[in-house]
Amino acid sequence: MVLNNKLGITNSSELARAEEKLSKKKALEMFESGLLDTLEGTFNALSEIYKGLFEDIYDFAGKVCDVNIAKGGFRFVPVMYLEAALEHIAKMPQSTFDEIIEKYVEMNVAHPFREGNGRSMRIWLDTILKRELRQVVDWSKVDKDDYLLAMERSPVKDVEIKLLLKTALTDKINDREVYMKGIDASYHYEGYNVYRTEDLDNEQ
Secondary structure, three states: OOOOOOOOOOOHHHHHHHHHHHHHHHHHHHHHHOHHHHOOOOHHHHHHHHHHHHOOOOOOOOOOOOOEEEEOOEEOOOHHHHHHHHHHHHOOOOOOHHHHHHHHHHHHHHOOOOOOHHHHHHHHHHHHHHHHHOOEEOHHHOOHHHHHHHHHHOOOOOHHHHHHHHOOEEOOOOOHHHHHHOOOHHHOOOOEEEEOHHHHHHHO
């Protein structure tokens, strides 16, 4: 399935290439403009990052997802519970490394957007780390496969993702190359499925 897009692309591989190219361009613009330094660790900040990355590609950029999304055997927060989940996340503390990663994990489970959550959230995570701890993640030091596996397991046990990211922290908070590595599309989940709310009812 190819998402409806402003570019009129109907081939999924072509769309993925265009999406990565355009989102990286927009990410660099946000970095160089200083916008990210004005953002706090809120959902509104994440939404602004997401819109900035994808507004030239998707009409839904910046809007909360209105369909239920699953990846493999894992279902992200259903739409009917998404608002409550985001309210809960907003109340979570973010003054220590552990608290920040716990918030990051919960936002990943909420998965508030239709596409591009991973890239948006990694920028969002670094804005929080930079503001609170004066550090960011050097994504070049994070193995992509280890990261994806740790994120998949993080809703049950977050020790693995905490250790993986903690060992990759750097004080190069204004380094463009360090920042841009986190936008690499190969860090994000692929193969999302849309499911109906009725499917949940049928399993009960």
